[in-house]
Amino acid sequence: MTVKPAEQPKYVYDPLDRELIALLRRDGRAPLSKLADILGVSRGTVQNRLDRLMESGALLGFTARVREDYDPDTVRAVMMIEVAGKSTTEVIRKLRGLPELQQLHTTNGAWDLVAEIRSSSLADFDRVLREVRMIDGILNSETSILLSSV
Incomplete structure (x- = not known):
């Protein structure tokens, strides 16, 4: 008999998660304290949410966004x-x-x-x-x- 590994429960995103993701899309380098101020939560809450979003696969990483017209030869x-x-x-x-x-x-x-x-x-x-x-x-x-x- 083959035992299947237990599936990881699906992460359910709430409005705070969605707002945090939207903020990170605009500025992936924003400090936790700035994100916390905008969201009206503690820095620790933001850190915990980021950790969960990374673990769930919703966030794959953080990057710098470059303007489309930054390099006209692209x-x-x-x-x-x-x-x-x-x-x-x-x-x-x-x-x-x-x-x-x-x-x-x-x-x-x-x-x-x-x-x-x-x-x-x-x-x-x-x-x-x-x-x-x-x-x-x-x-x-x-x-x-x-x-x-x-």
Whole structure:
């Protein structure tokens, strides 16, 4: 008889969690004391919530956000990806290994995945496209370069 490991209970986010996540999206480097003041709770409460959000997987880390127009030479694109059969999990794992893929989304319709790509040059962009297309399980892709934000 095989014993299955106990599933971790699903974390339920309350309004305080949601507000904390929203604040961190705007400023991932905000000090705990500033977050506590904005939220109207103690610094310890913020720390405990951050710990739980990290443990639950809701927060993956903290990062600096850079303005979209900071580096005008950056190539940004959206790639639609069609995956063969039941290989989606393996394809996602391989795609996550590409640092130029900023976001990866599952979707419905003709395409299985949507990837947001950011590269430092057209040559790097071309390399990323080749690397993605070489992944076993990817049947087809269509990529659009983002020219400007309006």
